[in-house]
Amino acid sequence: MRITRIEAVPYSIPYRKPLRFASGEVHEAAHVLVRVHTGDGVVGVADAPPRPFTYGETQPSVVAAVCTLFEPALIGLGLLEREKMHARMNRTVGNPAARAAVDMAVWDALGRHLGQNVSALLGGFADGMRVSHMLGFDTPERMVEEACRVRAEHGVTTFKVKVGRRPFSLDVAVCRALREELGDGVDLYVDGNRGWTAEESVRALRAMADLDLLFAEELNPADDVLGRRRLVRQSPVPVVADESATRPGEVTRELLGGSADAISIKTARTGFTGSQRVLFECEGLGVPVIIGNQIDGQLGTACSVVFGAAYEATTRHAGELSNFLDMSDDLLTDPLVISGGRLPVPAGPGLGVAIDEDKLAHYRLDSPTGPTPGARPADRRPGAASPTTA
Amino acid sequence: MRITRIEAVPYSIPYRKPLRFASGEVHEAAHVLVRVHTGDGVVGVADAPPRPFTYGETQPSVVAAVCTLFEPALIGLGLLEREKMHARMNRTVGNPAARAAVDMAVWDALGRHLGQNVSALLGGFADGMRVSHMLGFDTPERMVEEACRVRAEHGVTTFKVKVGRRPFSLDVAVCRALREELGDGVDLYVDGNRGWTAEESVRALRAMADLDLLFAEELNPADDVLGRRRLVRQSPVPVVADESATRPGEVTRELLGGSADAISIKTARTGFTGSQRVLFECEGLGVPVIIGNQIDGQLGTACSVVFGAAYEATTRHAGELSNFLDMSDDLLTDPLVISGGRLPVPAGPGLGVAIDEDKLAHYRLDSPTGPTPGARPADRRPGAASPTTA
Numbered sequence: 001m002r003i004t005r006i007e008a009v010p011y012s013i014p015y016r017k018p019l020r021f022a023s024g025e026v027h028e029a030a031h032v033l034v035r036v037h038t039g040d041g042v043v044g045v046a047d048a049p050p051r052p053f054t055y056g057e058t059q060p061s062v063v064a065a066v067c068t069l070f071e072p073a074l075i076g077l078g079l080l081e082r083e084k085m086h087a088r089m090n091r092t093v094g095n096p097a098a099r100a101a102v103d104m105a106v107w108d109a110l111g112r113h114l115g116q117n118v119s120a121l122l123g124g125f126a127d128g129m130r131v132s133h134m135l136g137f138d139t140p141e142r143m144v145e146e147a148c149r150v151r152a153e154h155g156v157t158t159f160k161v162k163v164g165r166r167p168f169s170l171d172v173a174v175c176r177a178l179r180e181e182l183g184d185g186v187d188l189y190v191d192g193n194r195g196w197t198a199e200e201s202v203r204a205l206r207a208m209a210d211l212d213l214l215f216a217e218e219l220n221p222a223d224d225v226l227g228r229r230r231l232v233r234q235s236p237v238p239v240v241a242d243e244s245a246t247r248p249g250e251v252t253r254e255l256l257g258g259s260a261d262a263i264s265i266k267t268a269r270t271g272f273t274g275s276q277r278v279l280f281e282c283e284g285l286g287v288p289v290i291i292g293n294q295i296d297g298q299l300g301t302a303c304s305v306v307f308g309a310a311y312e313a314t315t316r317h318a319g320e321l322s323n324f325l326d327m328s329d330d331l332l333t334d335p336l337v338i339s340g341g342r343l344p345v346p347a348g349p350g351l352g353v354a355i356d357e358d359k360l361a362h363y364r365l366d367s368p369t370g371p372t373p374g375a376r377p378a379d380r381r382p383g384a385a386s387p388t389t390a
Numbered sequence: 391m392r393i394t395r396i397e398a399v400p401y402s403i404p405y406r407k408p409l410r411f412a413s414g415e416v417h418e419a420a421h422v423l424v425r426v427h428t429g430d431g432v433v434g435v436a437d438a439p440p441r442p443f444t445y446g447e448t449q450p451s452v453v454a455a456v457c458t459l460f461e462p463a464l465i466g467l468g469l470l471e472r473e474k475m476h477a478r479m480n481r482t483v484g485n486p487a488a489r490a491a492v493d494m495a496v497w498d499a500l501g502r503h504l505g506q507n508v509s510a511l512l513g514g515f516a517d518g519m520r521v522s523h524m525l526g527f528d529t530p531e532r533m534v535e536e537a538c539r540v541r542a543e544h545g546v547t548t549f550k551v552k553v554g555r556r557p558f559s560l561d562v563a564v565c566r567a568l569r570e571e572l573g574d575g576v577d578l579y580v581d582g583n584r585g586w587t588a589e590e591s592v593r594a595l596r597a598m599a600d601l602d603l604l605f606a607e608e609l610n611p612a613d614d615v616l617g618r619r620r621l622v623r624q625s626p627v628p629v630v631a632d633e634s635a636t637r638p639g640e641v642t643r644e645l646l647g648g649s650a651d652a653i654s655i656k657t658a659r660t661g662f663t664g665s666q667r668v669l670f671e672c673e674g675l676g677v678p679v680i681i682g683n684q685i686d687g688q689l690g691t692a693c694s695v696v697f698g699a700a701y702e703a704t705t706r707h708a709g710e711l712s713n714f715l716d717m718s719d720d721l722l723t724d725p726l727v728i729s730g731g732r733l734p735v736p737a738g739p740g741l742g743v744a745i746d747e748d749k750l751a752h753y754r755l756d757s758p759t760g761p762t763p764g765a766r767p768a769d770r771r772p773g774a775a776s777p778t779t780a
Contacts, residue, residue, distance in 0.1 A: 080506060083515035083701050114504050120470035121511075125477070248674030256646070280667040281674030284638030311473050 001079045001113055005037040006102060008048075008066035010059045011363040016328045019295060020137040022164030022195025024053035029297050029327055032062040033360065034101035036109050038079065044109025045355055047299040048101035049268055054243045057097050059365075065098035074102070079110040082273060096246060096269040097294070103271030104303050104351075111350035118352075119345045122272060123310030128344035132158040132187075132318035133325075134293060137165060140177035147178055150322065151186070155341035158187040158318035164195020164219065168204040179211045187318065188212070191242070192219035198227025202234050214317070215240045215262060215290065228259040238262045242292055246270060248277050255287060262287055265314065267303045268294035275307050283313050293320035298330040302346050302353045309345045319343075331359050391469045391503055395427040396492060398438075398456035400449045401753040406718045409685060410527040412554030412585025414443035419687050419717055422452040423750065424491035426499050428469065434499025435745055437689040438491035439658055444633045447487050449755075455488035464492070469500040472663055486636060486659040487684070493661030494693050494741075501740035508742075509735045512662060513700030518734035522548040522577075522708035523715075524683060527555060530567035537568055540712065541576070545731035548577040548708035554585020554609065558594040569601045577708065578602070581632070582609035588617025592624050604707070605630045605652060605680065618649040628652045632682055636660060638667050645677055652677055655704070657693045658684035665697050673703050681709035688720040692736050692743045699735045709733075721749050 012030040019026045032048040048066075050057040057065075073088040085106065089099050111118040133156045135143045143161070150156045161178065163171035171190070178188055190213060196204065201219035216237050220227055222244030232239045241260035245251045246269050254260040263282050265275050282289050291308035294300065301321050308314040308321075321343045324330060333354045336343060346352030402420040409416045422438040438456075440447040463478040475496065479489050501508040509517075523546045525533045533551070540546045551568065553561035561580070568578055580603060586594065591609035606627050610617055612634030622629045631650035635641045636659050644650040653672050655665050672679050681698035684690065691711050698704040698711075711733045714720060723744045726733060736742030 078510075078514070080510035081514040083513035087515070087702055114506070116470060116504070120468075123473035124468070124471040125473035248670070249676065252675050276666075277670040277674060280638070280670035284667060284671030285642050286639065312477055 001042075002039045003036055003074050003077055003079070003106070004039050006066055006071040006074065006105075007033075007035040007037070008063040009033040009035070009360065010063055010365040011331070011360065012365055013297065013330065013363050014328045015326050017326050019134070019323070019326060021162040021191070022193035026295050029295075030059050031297060032059055032066070032098070032101070033299070033331065033355070034066055034098075034105045036102065036105040038109055038113070040113070042109050042112050044105040044107065044112065044350060045299065046101040046104035046108060046303060046351075047268070047297060048097040049294050049296060049300060050097055051294060055094070055096050055269065057095060061095065062098040062101075065092065065095040066102060069095075070098065070102050079106055079113060082106065086273060100267060100269050100271035100274065103273050104267060107272050108350040115349050117306070117345065117348065118272065118350055119306040119310045122276065122307060125311050126309045126315050128342050129291065129305050129308045129315055129321060130158065130318035130341055131156050131321045131338050131343050132160050133322040134160045134162065134191075134320055136162050140174045143174050144177050144181045147182060147186075150325070151182070154322070154338040156322060156338065157185060157341055160217075160320060161188060161190045162193065163190045163204070164192035166200075168196060168200050169207070172204055172207045175208050175211050175213070184212070187214050189215040189217065189237075190219075191217040194218050194221045196220050198224055198231045201231050205235055205237065209236055213237045217264060218242050218244060222254065222259065225257070225259065229257065232258055232261060238288065240264050240290060242266075247274075248281050251278055251281055255285060262289065264290045264292035265307075266292040266294045267307045268296055268300050272303075272307055279311060279313060288316065289313055290317050291319035291321070293323050295323055297327055298324045298332045298336045299353060299355075301336060301343070302332075302351050305343050305345055306351055329359065329363070331355050331363070391432075392429045393426055393464050393467055393469070393496070394429050396456055396461040396464065396495075397423075397425040397427070398453040399423040399425070399750065400453055400755040401721070401750065402755055403687065403720065403753050404718045405716050407716050409524070409713070409716060411552040411581070412583035416685050419685075420449050421687060422449055422456070422488070422491065423689070423721065423745070424456055424488075424495045426492065426495040428499055428503070430503070432499050432502045434495040434497065434502065434740060435689065436491040436494035436498060436693060436741075437658070437687060438487040439684050439686060439690060440487055441684060445484070445486050445659065447485060451485065452488040452491075455482065455485040456492060460488065460492050469496055469503060472496065476663060490657060490659050490661035490664065493663050494657060497662050498740040505739050507696075507735065507738065508662065508740055509696040509700045512666065512697060515701050516699045516705050518732050519681065519695050519698045519705055519711060520548065520708035520731055521546050521711045521728050521733050522550050523712040524550045524552065524581075524710055526552050530564045533564050534567050534571045537572060537576075540715070541572070544712070544728040546712060546728065547575060547731050550607075550710060551578060551580045552583065553580045553594070554582035556590075558586060558590050558597070562594055562597045565598050565601050565603070574602070577604050579605040579607065579627075580609075581607040584608050584611045586610050588614055588621045591621050595625050595627065599626055603627045607654060608632045608634060612644065612649065615647070615649065619647065622648055622651060628678065630654050630680060632656075637664075638671050641668055641671055645675060652679065654680045654682035655697075656682040656684045657697045658686055658690050662693075662697055669701060669703060678706065679703055680707050681711070683710035683713050685713055687717055688714045688722045688726045689743060689745075691726060691733070692722075692741050695733050695735055696741055719749065719753070721745050721753070
């Protein structure tokens with residue numbers, strides 16, 4: 001059960017349709033697959049999606065953090081020495097996606113070693129989650145069309161609407177069209193990715209006061225400190241802190257500072273170990289949580305549902321688990337399926353998923369070294385700009 | 391791995407020397423042994439110490455809660471459906487020791503089933519904890535003598551001094567004598583078990599300002615709300631909330647209300663699952679924790695060290711792990727040994743301990759029904775006032 005090697009494989013899979021939002025846009029899933037190898041041959045896997053516009057990480061920075069900082073710190077530790085691992089990884093600041101992927105790959109390996117699903121090891125509350133689908137910037141017509149399609153094809157009835165454009169009336173029109181076309185049977189909430197000022201946010205929420213929104217997430221910048229507090233005081237719906245409150249200490253500051261009413265938990269940035277800490281803190285403080293999406297592929301989405309299904313508090317609201325629908329392909333041998341508005345926890349030990357090695361070979365950006373575990377340097381050099389063909 | 395039966399066996403083991411403190415005194419360990427049986431023959435065990443003066447529980451109330459409320463709610467659930475178990479147990483309020491013992495017995499069974507130590511499953515940070523020894527009411531001479539003896543015999547250098555007597559000068563004299571006799575090489579803190587008023591507490595702390603105390607715990611009643619806040623503002627040492635802040639919501643109220651600076655975690659009242667929640671909440675809020683003692687025997691102490699050793703934050707301070715030294719006997723096959731001021735996590739799957747069935751037969755207060763699992767009614771009738779002889 002001891003860690004012998006940690007791989008970081010950069011890969012890129014194109015999106016069928018780019019996702020656009022206030023802080024950026026995504027055309028390809030340029031992520032890093034992290035694999036934790038153990039002495040007895042068990043391998044755990046997880047995904048690191050770098051988000052430079054949110055956390056400053058890049059594909060090369062994730063590879064470097066995993067291979068030059070975390071791997072040497074963790075080699076030789078047992079899979080159950082989790083708190084020791086984090087004490088060592090905590091000597092490095094930042095790098096949340098890299099750190100989270102290592103944590104979740106260790107949990108996957110542990111689950112496989114014990115023959116247990118990680119969701120059960122974490123808490124075992126439910127066997128799946130309701131799904132919330134994210135709608136990126138577009139015209140009201142096309143966003144309504146997408147929502148109707150996702151509802152028809154997957155049974156999804158909760159939608160997170162990207163807002164934060166100027167003038168804010170653009171986004172108000174979208175939300176109004178969604179409510180009018182989809183009716184009262186759907187849940188709607190909005191995510192501004194810090195695109196508005198506090199003043200715009202308050203005015204936009206007032207203009208949508210009759211739309212029965214569930215939440216309003218990150219409408220304006222967290223560093224707009226007093227503006228955020230004014231927004232929270234005046235907002236008719238709970239204000240969700242996402243990228244402004246990732247670590248437990250940040251969660252405390254935002255909540256106790258009156259800058260948020262609820263917290264988005266993303267396993268892609270806090271893993272399972274850190275997400276559990278954020279969740280239990282929020283539970284203790286009596287604050288709602290949402291399972292968010294770091295524009296995850298299927299592996300990252302599997303991690304989100306594994307964590308979210310494990311606890312009562314995380315299953316109260318639909319989880320953001322459908323982003324992979326916009327990708328042209330993925331890495332899992334058995335694709336995730338959203339049906340009846342619900343995503344089940346993948347069955348089986350660990351995360352319950354397996355990587356399709358042919359697909360990984362096709363989409364990886366480095367030069368694979370083949371099956372020789374010792375020949376590692378080439379594994380560590382991200383760079384090629386386009387996917388190689390298998 | 392499914393739960394088939396939960397036993398609750400009342401027993402009593404006399405103390406060699408009674409423990410006296412502001413809220414009560416203890417002459418015997420009149421506890422309840424809780425055993426969770428599973429379909430594949432694995433049995434998990436934990437101890438429930440009823441503390442009527444703190445939580446209102448009694449030996450019969452623990453037996454009744456386990457057998458009439460919790461057992462029917464949990465039978466048929468798998469050992470990894472932990473959050474479902476708690477959702478069901480949470481339909482019953484109160485009964486913390488009964489609930490915690492069921493939780494920890496489930497973890498013990500899970501660890502045995504998986505072949506892993508529970509401390510590793512929880513976090514795996516360390517393999518033991520430094521020990522803090524509790525000194526009950528007596529004369530300064532005898533309390534110094536006990537401290538010197540425990541230091542000489544077990545290497546313990548942290549002492550929790552019971553205070554809360556009137557006049558408070560009695561206790562100030564004890565603390566001063568301890569500091570003078572034991573020198574600067576020991577850590578001292580005080581626990582008032584709500585015995586003083588806020589005014590007495592402030593005066594007593596002022597009178598001990600030169601004694602370098604680590605903490606001051608529950609000096610005055612929590613319902614003395616403004617008095618507690620004044621004490622926290624004026625105290626030169628962090629004020630620890632113990633029995634006033636057991637559930638996460640209470641922890642939030644006490645900390646955010648300015649009525650405490652630190653939190654005592656006791657596995658005997660929050661089990662492992664609830665203790666993890668309190669710990670992660672305190673970590674997120676940046677608040678120190680202490681692993682406390684609910685006047686535990688060796689089984690309860692094993693649970694405390696299993697949890698406390700699992701995390702960095704719980705190992706920062708010595709844990710209260712030595713109370714069993716005052717008991718005339720105990721139930722474990724291999725007694726815990728404190729040496730060099732340290733208690734190791736018992737090695738092996740689950741909690742790493744085993745019950746000596748002959749001793750249990752000797753000290754149990756009900757009529758054992760022998761090995762037939764079906765014949766249960768007599769198991770459930772606590773009552774006989776004195777131990778039977780084997």
